[in-house]
Amino acid sequence: xxxxxxxxxxxxxxxxxxxxxxxxxxxxxxxxxxxxxxxxxxxxxxxxxxxxxxxxxxxxxxxxxxxxxxxxxxxxxxxxxxxxxxxxxxxxxxxxxxxxxxxxxxxxxxxxxxxxxxxxxxxxxxxxxxxxxxxxxxxxxxxxxxxxxxxxxxxxxxxxxxxxxxxxxxxxxxxxxxxxxxxxxxxxxxxxxxxxxxxxxxxxxxxxxxxxxxxxxxxxxxxxxxxxxxxxxxxxxxxxxxxxxxxxxxxxxxxx
DNA sequence: ACCGTGACGGTTGAC
DNA sequence: ACGTCAACCGTCACG
Numbered sequence: 001x002x003x004x005x006x007x008x009x010x011x012x013x014x015x016x017x018x019x020x021x022x023x024x025x026x027x028x029x030x031x032x033x034x035x036x037x038x039x040x041x042x043x044x045x046x047x048x049x050x051x052x053x054x055x056x057x058x059x060x061x062x063x064x065x066x067x068x069x070x071x072x073x074x075x076x077x078x079x080x081x082x083x084x085x086x087x088x089x090x091x092x093x094x095x096x097x098x099x100x101x102x103x104x105x106x107x108x109x110x111x112x113x114x115x116x117x118x119x120x121x122x123x124x125x126x127x128x129x130x131x132x133x134x135x136x137x138x139x140x141x142x143x144x145x146x147x148x149x150x151x152x153x154x155x156x157x158x159x160x161x162x163x164x165x166x167x168x169x170x171x172x173x174x175x176x177x178x179x180x181x182x183x184x185x186x187x188x189x190x191x192x193x194x195x196x197x198x199x200x201x202x203x204x205x206x207x208x209x210x211x212x213x214x215x216x217x218x219x220x221x222x223x224x225x226x227x228x229x230x231x232x233x234x235x236x237x238x239x240x241x242x243x244x245x246x247x248x249x250x251x252x253x254x255x256x
Numbered sequence: 257a258c259c260g261t262g263a264c265g266g267t268t269g270a271c
Numbered sequence: 272a273c274g275t276c277a278a279c280c281g282t283c284a285c286g
Contacts, residue, residue, distance in 0.1 A: 018266045
């Protein structure tokens with residue numbers, strides 16, 4: 001456990017922390033290289049990240065436009081919001097003999113919940129037993145929760161779990177990732193320009209739940225992240241000015 | 257040789 | 272305070 005924070009070494013000699021996402025800088029680098037036309041297998045070798053991981057990150061990027069990992073840990077958004085509890089209580093008061101499954105149906109019928117966030121029958125039973133049965137005034141109703149917003153992605157409660165510790169417990173420059181000084185990632189070019197196929201996705205559009213958290217100043221989509229590069233000087237791919245992470249990125253493909 | 261995918265062991269955080 | 276659970280992670284191996 002403790003030592004896991006020091007990282008382990010994969011078959012390629014790269015350092016990783018089991019169970020934890022790669023640093024954003026590396027993820028960013030993976031996408032950037034891919035946009036430059038570097039093959040995944042080369043990216044894998046170059047950054048010493050397993051090809052499975054490269055594949056996964058690129059697939060995710062293609063799908064969501066985000067390089068960031070998903071939200072780790074936590075539970076699904078609560079479905080028993082105060083408003084739902086209020087309605088359950090109301091149904092129960094109107095019809096003390098009502099069954100939990102009937103309450104469930106009514107919640108759906110009344111639009112209090114939708115199929116995605118309607119509490120299970122057992123949850124309703126628990127609410128009846130715990131909150132309504134003996135405690136007439138449950139939780140403070142109303143604090144922003146709202147059940148009207150049925151969408152799955154609505155974050156009824158917390159905005160988004162996500163790593164509270166800003167990204168990772170360790171900094172971007174991984175515990176030991178000597179070869180790649182990714183935290184300084186010289187992002188030379190906006191990926192959006194490099195890959196016309198990938199329309200720049202508005203940050204708000206990125207589905208990844210983790211989106212809303214950190215990266216406060218810069219958004220998470222690669223395009224946005226890369227957007228802060230120097231305006232001019234968008235040469236094909238010469239990380240000319242800023243030194244490439246590992247100092248040998250000039251020849252992306254050939255080597256190895 | 258390359259790449260997609262699933263199993264695996266791990267971490268995390270809400271409940 | 273602690274355990275459980277379900278989300279995610281990256282690596283590895285297989286096809």
